[in-house]
Amino acid sequence: MRTISTCLSPELIHLHDTKGKIVVVVDIFRASSTMVTALSNGVSCIVPVEDLEQCRAYKNEGWKIAGERNGQQAEGFDLGNSPLAYSDGQLAGEKIAMTTTNGTRAISLVQNEASEVLIGAFLNINALINYLKEIQNDVLVFCAGWKGKFNIEDALFAGALSLGLGWEHDCDATMAMEAVFQQAGRDLEFFLQKASHAKRLQNYELEKDIAFCLGLNQYDTIVFLEEGLLKIK
Amino acid sequence: MRTISTCLSPELIHLHDTKGKIVVVVDIFRASSTMVTALSNGVSCIVPVEDLEQCRAYKNEGWKIAGERNGQQAEGFDLGNSPLAYSDGQLAGEKIAMTTTNGTRAISLVQNEASEVLIGAFLNINALINYLKEIQNDVLVFCAGWKGKFNIEDALFAGALSLGLGWEHDCDATMAMEAVFQQAGRDLEFFLQKASHAKRLQNYELEKDIAFCLGLNQYDTIVFLEEGLLKIK
Numbered sequence: 001m002r003t004i005s006t007c008l009s010p011e012l013i014h015l016h017d018t019k020g021k022i023v024v025v026v027d028i029f030r031a032s033s034t035m036v037t038a039l040s041n042g043v044s045c046i047v048p049v050e051d052l053e054q055c056r057a058y059k060n061e062g063w064k065i066a067g068e069r070n071g072q073q074a075e076g077f078d079l080g081n082s083p084l085a086y087s088d089g090q091l092a093g094e095k096i097a098m099t100t101t102n103g104t105r106a107i108s109l110v111q112n113e114a115s116e117v118l119i120g121a122f123l124n125i126n127a128l129i130n131y132l133k134e135i136q137n138d139v140l141v142f143c144a145g146w147k148g149k150f151n152i153e154d155a156l157f158a159g160a161l162s163l164g165l166g167w168e169h170d171c172d173a174t175m176a177m178e179a180v181f182q183q184a185g186r187d188l189e190f191f192l193q194k195a196s197h198a199k200r201l202q203n204y205e206l207e208k209d210i211a212f213c214l215g216l217n218q219y220d221t222i223v224f225l226e227e228g229l230l231k232i233k
Numbered sequence: 234m235r236t237i238s239t240c241l242s243p244e245l246i247h248l249h250d251t252k253g254k255i256v257v258v259v260d261i262f263r264a265s266s267t268m269v270t271a272l273s274n275g276v277s278c279i280v281p282v283e284d285l286e287q288c289r290a291y292k293n294e295g296w297k298i299a300g301e302r303n304g305q306q307a308e309g310f311d312l313g314n315s316p317l318a319y320s321d322g323q324l325a326g327e328k329i330a331m332t333t334t335n336g337t338r339a340i341s342l343v344q345n346e347a348s349e350v351l352i353g354a355f356l357n358i359n360a361l362i363n364y365l366k367e368i369q370n371d372v373l374v375f376c377a378g379w380k381g382k383f384n385i386e387d388a389l390f391a392g393a394l395s396l397g398l399g400w401e402h403d404c405d406a407t408m409a410m411e412a413v414f415q416q417a418g419r420d421l422e423f424f425l426q427k428a429s430h431a432k433r434l435q436n437y438e439l440e441k442d443i444a445f446c447l448g449l450n451q452y453d454t455i456v457f458l459e460e461g462l463l464k465i466k
Contacts, residue, residue: 008241008383009245011244011245011248012242012244012245012381012382012383015244015380015381015382147248148245148248149245149248149405149406150241150245150405150406150409151405152405152406152408152409155405155409170427170428170429170432171429172382172383172384172385172388172428172429172430173382173383173385175385175427175428176383176385176388176409176410176413177409179412179413179416179417180409180412180413180416182416183412183413183415183416184412194403194408195403195405195408196403196404196405197405199403
């Protein structure tokens with residue numbers, strides 16, 4: 001019988017066995033939401049890279065480069081980490097090299113051991129649930145957090161995904177996040193007003209990004225990692 | 234204005250600034266519940282020590298020694314980690330050296346920087362809330378977890394304490410645990426039936442311990458660390 005567990009921070013990933021598991025990497029504000037949006041709007045592939053220098057090197061190879069640090073677009077980069085910049089189809093056919101504060105690091109931490117790495121967002125949560133129900137592997141939801149700390153929006157996603165799957169598990173983190181999601185109710189944006197990362201983004205006037213990232217099931221796509229590249233299945 | 238934050242695991246404590254804060258160490262199943270119970274029932278002091286050998290050395294000095302590893306009493310020790318063994322006053326006046334899998338380690342991680350280390354349990358939560366309301370320092374709730382992993386019963390306590398204090402904060406972990414506690418409702422034991430550590434203890438036939446540890450406000454005591462010793466204020 002398959003089961004689900006949740007890792008609440010990159011600092012805890014060493015406590016989890018990722019081998020043979022499908023790892024769903026989540027960074028709701030905003031990397032995973034942006035990845036799902038970009039690929040759902042025609043971007044041909046995304047290479048997640050860990051640092052800004054490595055990302056810049058792709059520029060001369062004909063890639064667009066997307067760089068974010070501490071919530072803001074990095075200097076000299078074509079794109080930042082706002083999903084809205086990727087949602088209008090203008091980047092259709094482009095290849096994008098992307099580095100973010102938390103999300104791309106999380107991917108790099110699990111890509112060697114996992115049977116498959118998927119990118120999770122509220123934007124495609126139902127598609128993900130349906131996909132996972134067809135697969136036989138156990139699932140680990142890996143919350144990217146904020147510089148190692150627990151982030152409530154990523155954890156809420158874990159709860160929502162687990163409730164959607166309805167599998168038995170004995171993971172305390174998953175159990176807690178199911179309760180948080182149930183307590184949050186239907187208005188995630190209202191619930192998250194007090195959350196630390198939402199507040200940070202509000203300071204940068206990114207309220208539109210927040211609302212967008214919390215939109216359920218805008219896309220029917222599954223984003224996965226194949227030989228280091230994020231693509232749509 | 235004072236605030237509250239929550240550290241969900243010893244593996245995350247380096248991300249928190251403990252300096253000058255009151256740190257409330259929580260290990261509901263069972264170290265912190267046992268410490269509160271013992272001291273509330275006449276034990277004169279407890280020295281929390283990290284390993285079994287160090288603990289054994291106290292034996293010849295006239296201390297009782299309490300040792301638990303992986304949920305069970307360590308061989309050759311006078312006492313284990315069941316709060317019920319400390320609840321009848323038979324240990325009144327005794328000094329106890331204690332080592333547990335998670336709780337005593339958590340204490341050692343914060344004792345140098347914190348302005349004060351308190352021991353938190355559901356058994357004395359209202360007394361703690363009243364005490365903290367009178368103090369001017371910020372509060373960090375430090376969940377001992379299970380071998381580094383998130384434990385839902387410790388986190389529930391963090392939520393209950395924060396709701397009891399009613400202070401503003403921008404800590405995602407605290408916010409999430411408030412939601413979990415609210416979702417759990419009045420019957421903590423029912424809610425926790427699925428929790429991993431409760432299941433572990435059930436395997437050891439420690440259901441009575443679980444029920445006891447979830448009893449609210451059995452004691453009106455504040456347990457604090459003074460020069461390496463846990464005592465009642």
